[in-house]
Amino acid sequence: MLIMFGVTNDRPLFIIALIIVEGGDILSTVLAFRGGVHPRHNKNTDVLPSIRLTDFSEVDIPLHQQIGPPCTCVVSPGDYVCVGQVIARSEHPMAVPIHSSVSGTVKEIHHVVSEIGEPIEAVRIESDGKFVDDPSVAPPVIESREDFIAAVRASGLVGLGGAAFPTHIKLNPPADKKPQFLLINAAECEPYITSDYRMMCENPDQIIDGILAVMKWIDIPRAIIGYEDNKPLVSRIFEHELEKRIFKTGECHDIRVHKMKTVYPQGAEKMFIYALTGRKVPPGKLPHDVHVTVLNVSTVRQIGLYLRTGMPLVRRRITLDGSALNIHGNFNVPIGARVRDIIESAGGLREDPTKVIMGGPMMGVALDSMDCGLIKANNAILVFGSKETRVPPESACIRCARCVMACPMLLQPAGIDQAARRKDIEMLTHFRVMDCIECGSCTYSCPAKRFINQSITDGKKLIRAEKERYASEQRLRTASQKASSGKEEQDGKSVPKE
Amino acid sequence: MKLQVSNSPHIRDKVTTASLMRDVAIALLPAAVASGFLFGIRAVMMIIVSVACCVLFEYLSRRIMKRENTILDFSAIVTGILLALNLPPTLPYYMIVLGALFAIVVVKQMFGGLGNNFVNPALAARIFLVIAFPTQMTHWTVREGAFSFFDSFLGKDLVSSATPLAMMRNTVADAASGATSSATIAAESSSLPSLLSLFLGQKGGCIGEVCILALLIGAAYLFVRKVIVPWIPLAYLGSFTILVLFFGHTPLLEAVRYRPLSLEAWQNAMYEPLFMLLTGGLMIGAFFMATDYVTSPVTRSGRIIFGIGCGIMTFLIRYYGNMAEGVSFSIILMNILTPHIDRMTLSKPFGERRAKKHASL
Numbered sequence: 073m074l075i076m077f078g079v080t081n082d083r084p085l086f087i088i089a090l091i092i093v094e095g096g097d098i099l100s101t102v103l104a105f106r107g108g109v110h111p112r113h114n115k116n117t118d119v120l121p122s123i124r125l126t127d128f129s130e131v132d133i134p135l136h137q138q139i140g141p142p143c144t145c146v147v148s149p150g151d152y153v154c155v156g157q158v159i160a161r162s163e164h165p166m167a168v169p170i171h172s173s174v175s176g177t178v179k180e181i182h183h184v185v186s187e188i189g190e191p192i193e194a195v196r197i198e199s200d201g202k203f204v205d206d207p208s209v210a211p212p213v214i215e216s217r218e219d220f221i222a223a224v225r226a227s228g229l230v231g232l233g234g235a236a237f238p239t240h241i242k243l244n245p246p247a248d249k250k251p252q253f254l255l256i257n258a259a260e261c262e263p264y265i266t267s268d269y270r271m272m273c274e275n276p277d278q279i280i281d282g283i284l285a286v287m288k289w290i291d292i293p294r295a296i297i298g299y300e301d302n303k304p305l306v307s308r309i310f311e312h313e314l315e316k317r318i319f320k321t322g323e324c325h326d327i328r329v330h331k332m333k334t335v336y337p338q339g340a341e342k343m344f345i346y347a348l349t350g351r352k353v354p355p356g357k358l359p360h361d362v363h364v365t366v367l368n369v370s371t372v373r374q375i376g377l378y379l380r381t382g383m384p385l386v387r388r389r390i391t392l393d394g395s396a397l398n399i400h401g402n403f404n405v406p407i408g409a410r411v412r413d414i415i416e417s418a419g420g421l422r423e424d425p426t427k428v429i430m431g432g433p434m435m436g437v438a439l440d441s442m443d444c445g446l447i448k449a450n451n452a453i454l455v456f457g458s459k460e461t462r463v464p465p466e467s468a469c470i471r472c473a474r475c476v477m478a479c480p481m482l483l484q485p486a487g488i489d490q491a492a493r494r495k496d497i498e499m500l501t502h503f504r505v506m507d508c509i510e511c512g513s514c515t516y517s518c519p520a521k522r523f524i525n526q527s528i529t530d531g532k533k534l535i536r537a538e539k540e541r542y543a544s545e546q547r548l549r550t551a552s553q554k555a556s557s558g559k560e561e562q563d564g565k566s567v568p569k570e
Numbered sequence: 571m572k573l574q575v576s577n578s579p580h581i582r583d584k585v586t587t588a589s590l591m592r593d594v595a596i597a598l599l600p601a602a603v604a605s606g607f608l609f610g611i612r613a614v615m616m617i618i619v620s621v622a623c624c625v626l627f628e629y630l631s632r633r634i635m636k637r638e639n640t641i642l643d644f645s646a647i648v649t650g651i652l653l654a655l656n657l658p659p660t661l662p663y664y665m666i667v668l669g670a671l672f673a674i675v676v677v678k679q680m681f682g683g684l685g686n687n688f689v690n691p692a693l694a695a696r697i698f699l700v701i702a703f704p705t706q707m708t709h710w711t712v713r714e715g716a717f718s719f720f721d722s723f724l725g726k727d728l729v730s731s732a733t734p735l736a737m738m739r740n741t742v743a744d745a746a747s748g749a750t751s752s753a754t755i756a757a758e759s760s761s762l763p764s765l766l767s768l769f770l771g772q773k774g775g776c777i778g779e780v781c782i783l784a785l786l787i788g789a790a791y792l793f794v795r796k797v798i799v800p801w802i803p804l805a806y807l808g809s810f811t812i813l814v815l816f817f818g819h820t821p822l823l824e825a826v827r828y829r830p831l832s833l834e835a836w837q838n839a840m841y842e843p844l845f846m847l848l849t850g851g852l853m854i855g856a857f858f859m860a861t862d863y864v865t866s867p868v869t870r871s872g873r874i875i876f877g878i879g880c881g882i883m884t885f886l887i888r889y890y891g892n893m894a895e896g897v898s899f900s901i902i903l904m905n906i907l908t909p910h911i912d913r914m915t916l917s918k919p920f921g922e923r924r925a926k927k928h929a930s931l
Contacts, residue, residue, distance in 0.1 A: 105920070111581055263581065342920060352921035427574045434579040441573070460581075461574055467587055467643060468685035473868035474585075477799075481920045484868060507919040512579030519585045520685075526577040 105343040107480040108335040109513045111263050111434065113302050114393070118266040122274060122389055122402040125409075125417045128199055131174050132445035133159065133408030134184065136192040138230040139237050140166035145195055151178045154206035156384055159195055168228045168238050172206075173386035173406035174199035187430050187437045187444050194445060197408070211382040220289035224375060227384040228448070233257060233268075233339070233368030234431060236449035239375075242367070243290050245360035254286055254295040255348055258369040259332060259339035261300060262432025265452045267389040268369050269303050270402045276313040279369060281376030283327060292365060294326040298348050300334040307331065336434060337511040341366050343480050355481075355507040370451070385448055392418050394455035396425040405446060411453055412442040426461040429454040434512045464521040475514035475524060481507055485514035489524045492531035497538050505531045587684075591644030593797045597788035598651045598858065604771055604781035609659040609711070613777040619663055621650030623670035631679040645684050649673055652692035652858060655778020656851065656898075657699070660709055668702070669695040689905040690862050693855075693898045700898075710774035731774040734849040735888070735895060737762050742819055765841075768848040779854040789857040798861045801870055805877025806856045806884075807847065813885040814843045852884065855897040865905040872908075872915035879904045 136142035143160035147153055153172040161169040176199040184194045212223040225240035245251060256279075260268045272279065283295050299306045310329045317323070332338055332347050342353045344366060351362040359366050374385055386407055392415070393400045399419030411428065415421060429436040430450050446453075475485035484503055491499035508528050515525040605613040628646040632639055640646075653673055657666065673695035678687045700707045712731040732740075741762065763773050771781030779785075792798045815822045825839035826832070847853070860866065860880055867876050880900045887896025 109583065111583075346920075354921045354923065355919050357921075424571050425573065427576075427580065429580055431578075433581045436578055436580065438575045438578070438580065439573060440575045454580075456580075463574070463576060464582065464586070467640075468683060470587055470590075470645075470685045470863045471866075471868060472590065472863040476868045477870075482917045483919055484916065486868060503916075504919050510578075516579050516581065517583050517585075519583075519587045519590055521582060521586065523577060525579060529577065 104333045104335060104338070104347050105480050106482065107478050107513065108337060108343075109478050109516050110334075111336055111516060113334070114263040115266050115269075115302060116264070116393055117391055117401050118269050118303070120270075120401040122267075122270050122404055123418075124404040125414065126203065127201075127417055128174065128406060128409050128413050130176075130179070130196060130198045130410075130413075131406055131408035132184070132194050132196045132410055132443070133170060133173065134186060134192055134194045134445050134447055135160045135170060136186065136190070137170065137236060137407075137447040137449065138166075138168060139235065140164065142192055143167055143170050145181050145193065147178050147195070149178050149180050152176070153178060153197060154204045155386055156206040156209040156382075159197075166238050166241055168225055168230060168240065169384075171228050171384045171386050171407075172197060173408050175202055175204040176200045184444065187439050187447075195408075205383070209382045209384075211380060212378070214285075214289065214379070217289050217291075220285070223378070227374070227378040229371060229374055229378070229385055230448050231368055232370040232374065232385075232388065232449060232451065234435070234449050234451060235341075236447070239367070239371055242365065243286065245365070249360040250363065251290070251292050251360060251365040252294065252363045253349060253365070254283065254290075254292040255345060255364055255366045256283060256295060256297040256369050256372055257339055257341075257344055257366055258297055258299040258303075258306065259344060260303070261334070261336045261339040262434050262436075262452075263336075264393045264454055265391045265432050267391045267402050267451045269306070271370055271373055271389055272299075272303075272306055272309055275373055275377075276309050278376035278380065279373045280310075280313055280317065280327070281380060282372035282374070283376075284325060285375055285379055286365075286367070286372065287325065290365070295328070296348050297327070297329045297369070298332050298344060299329070300338055301331050302334045336513060336516075337480060337509075340480065340509055340511055342509070355504070388446075388448065388451070390414075390446070390450060391452040392455075393452065394425075394429075394457075395460055396421055396423050396455040396457040398422050407448055408445040410443055410445055411439065414446065414453065415442070415455065421455065423457050425455045426458045427454075427456045429456070434516065435510065466522050467520045469520055469522060472519060474517040474519065478513040478517040480511060480513060481509055483508055485524045485528070488531055489522060489527040492527035492534070495534060497534055500531045500535055506535060508532070587643045587645070590797055591648050593792065593795045594648050594858070595644060595651060597791045597797075598648070598655065598778070600784035600787045601655055601778045601781060601854070602651065604784035605655065605659075605777035608771050608780060609777050613659055616657060616659075616661065616663070616666060616777065617651060617654040620654035620657075620666050620670055621647055623667050624650035624653070624674050627671055627674040628679065631675045632683075635679065637683065640684060643684065646674060649678070649691050652778075653695050655854065656692060656696045656776050658707060658709055658775075659711055659777050661699075661703075661706055665699055665703055665706060669699050672698045685864055687864055689902050690859055690865050693859055693902055696898055697902065712772065712774050733774045733895075734763055734768060734845070738845065738849070762845070765844055765848065768845070773849070775849070776851065779851040782848050782853050785853045785857060792857070792861075798857070799870075799873070801873040802861050802866060802877040802880075803856045805874045806860055806880045807852070809878040809881030810852070810884055811843045811847065813881065814846050815839070817885070818842050818846070818889065846888070850888070850895045851897040855880075855884075855901055859897075860901050860904070865908055867908050867911045867915065869912070869915045869917055871917075872911045875911055875915065876904050876908065879907065 141162050141164045143162045145160045147159045153159060154175045155172060157172050158169045159172045174197055176197050179196045179198050181193055181195050183191060186192050214220050214223055221240050221244050224243060229239040231237040258268055258272060287295055307329050314327060330348055337343055341359060345359055345364050346352055349364060353359055353362055387404055389402050389404050391402050403418050405414050428439045428442055430439055430453060431437055432452055433454060469486055471486060479485055488503045488505050491503060505528060510525060512525050518524060602617055624646045625641050629639060629641050653669055673691035677689060677691040677694045681687050710731050710733055711729060767773060769782045773780055820839055820842045822839045826835045829835045867873050883900030883903055884896045887893060887899060
């Protein structure tokens with residue numbers, strides 16, 4: 073515990089700077105959610121420094137990179153664009169603009185299939201290798217909360233932990249849901265991925281800049297950085313960084329660093345909030361309903377970077393790992409760089425890959441082609457050879473309840489699996505399938521190797537389709553009622569209102 | 571080059587159905603070995619015949635029903651071992667074959683195979699045999715001079731005997747007709763086998779259920795390997811012990827009423843629960859039969875309810891029923907209630923405060 077007292081020359085007051093950096097041992101083992109699984113960490117790249125990659129001949133920037141609407145392109149083929157220039161935007165309030173990550177000529181705007189199978193547009197830009205910054209790139213002037221939120225939106229920031237939720241919406245909760253805590257998600261619970269950890273090792277100053285900016289402009293009194301205990305240096309890094317700040321500015325901030333138990337999915341938002349604050353987010357509600365704002369540590373660092381330099385989100389750190397790669401590590405790559413080009417630039421393939429995953433092994437998406445461009449929310453590319461990708465055959469469910477014990481949302485995955493295979497919508501609702509966060513713990517722990525996660529996705533689709541069908545039936549019925557009542561009023565009859 | 575596209579997660583735990591069943595079979599090895607020592611080579615032959623029949627019947631029935639072969643998931647082997655361990659040492663081999671047929675074909679395969687049986691197959695087969703061949707299924711033998719430690723392990727001949735539970739019933743009946751106080755049951759226990767010989771297996775009973783030491787070693791292995799969780803055994807044995815302690819033949823409150831500080835009174839009171847725990851099929855039932863995945867509830871509270879129900883039923887059958895042994899019936903009865911227990915104990919999702927009266931879309 074570190075308590076520091078400082079007196080500055082121009083202020084006669086005795087300023088107490090209180091920074092508590094806790095190891096959090098006792099708290100971290102008590103405050104954890106029920107359930108979860110323990111896959112092997114495989115954090116093979118956590119001691120390797122990140123490498124900046126720049127030799128890309130072209131990038132293919134997808135125009136739908138967030139939760140919300142896709143953006144429409146505002147440049148045309150043949151235009152010369154610079155790094156940080158806006159190439160796509162949308163008027164929808166949730167949309168954030170997309171910027172060019174290289175300087176060069178726009179070649180074409182074409183239709184591609186995204187990694188989740190969605191047809192979207194993408195802008196192909198041929199790079200001239202110079203990485204010329206756009207002249208409009210300059211640190212923003214922030215004088216009010218609205219300025220800050222507009223600046224965050226203008227930087228094209230979405231949740232960089234994988235969810236891709238637009239950050240400016242998250243930082244603007246309704247007035248009655250004022251957040252009391254800012255939780256910084258540095259858990260990084262997926263195996264293999266170390267990009268957030270390397271960011272904490274290499275850019276802690278920008279992370280603290282971002283945290284302080286959010287705390288100041290959104291008026292959140294306390295911040296807690298939560299990390300899993302398989303990351304050795306985090307508390308010392310932040311302790312050192314916060315000490316430096318105290319000596320420099322003498323200001324008082326309540327930023328704590330909390331160690332948490334390593335269990336998957338500790339980084340899932342609801343589990344993370346519960347482990348750090350003991351508050352449970354009710355199903356269907358958001359974190360600001362329990363007066364908490366959660367930001368990924370990479371997102372908050374991007375805020376800090378943008379406020380300092382004005383460069384929007386055009387590059388990000390990703391982890392490259394897997395048995396089919398020659399070199400593993402963390403690499404700073406431009407948004408939109410093709411997966412194939414990134415792998416080649418980073419060292420190439422050792423063998424023919426059997427599976428390429430965008431994301432972590434528990435929740436990542438398996439790609440069907442290596443030509444898709446990197447999107448903002450991706451934090452890893454895993455390339456596996458045939459040894460690690462044997463899909464074992466499914467067998468009968470033996471009701472061993474390992475999935476029930478593993479589920480962090482306290483659902484019954486075995487029941488959901490059975491109901492989804494039978495397409496039984498009533499049972500699916502009974503088992504509350506819509507509350508599932510699709511973390512994959514159930515499928516990981518199943519000894520019969522059943523594709524429970526797939527059944528859950530199918531079940532959710534069934535329920536959504538049913539809701540849609542019901543809603544459209546209602547609309548049809550209301551419309552036909554209106555039409556028939558209109559006709560009967562013309563005939564002089566009165567129609568009983570339902 | 572074609573890339574494999576499958577749904578997340580892309581990694582799996584290394585536990586498989588076969589590895590779980592293998593662990594259960596390994597956990598039953600100490601009991602199998604002990605049965606060989608206590609009842610001779612015939613006990614081991616019974617186990618081998620039972621396992622062979624179960625595997626054969628599973629293969630044949632799957633073949634006849636044109637379904638895929640499942641003998642490699644080890645569950646037939648485990649059913650075979652469990653069935654044999656629940657039979658008396660002198661049962662004719664053809665009855666074992668019939669029992670295997672009932673367990674595998676009728677209870678398991680005809681209901682849909684692994685995961686779909688509605689009661690424990692080994693226990694159902696045992697009940698089938700008890701009802702079909704009551705004399706042979708209640709013919710118990712021990713080695714001559716079985717109550718001496720060394721004699722039971724050195725090949726002496728087997729003689730007929732009663733199980734300790736039957737002996738206890740006689741003692742209780744005598745005590746009741748002799749109009750003596752319940753405290754003398756403990757004193758009468760000199761004619762019953764000692765607690766140590768009960769623990770080691772030097773008593774009459776089914777070949778697998780007698781050696782409690784071997785069963786506990788097996789149960790410890792299952793806990794260490796995380797094959798079973800302790801809720802069902804704890805709830806079963808705990809509720810049973812409490813019921814015996816307070817409502818048995820030497821109720822605790824009565825025994826220590828007038829002399830609460832006397833060690834002897836407490837020891838007298840403890841004798842009966844310990845005796846009841848160490849006799850009959852209770853230990854093998856609590857750790858190996860009641861914890862069978864398919865026929866027990868999936869939630870923690872469901873498992874506790876299941877265990878308490880088994881404990882209550884076993885107590886009622888042993889103390890107020892006509893049979894000396896109640897474990898198999900009580901487990902079967904709770905197996906049948908399992909779907910209802912599951913429905914009752916469906917847990918609320920994380921973060922929900924009030925239970926919804928009806929689920930809406």
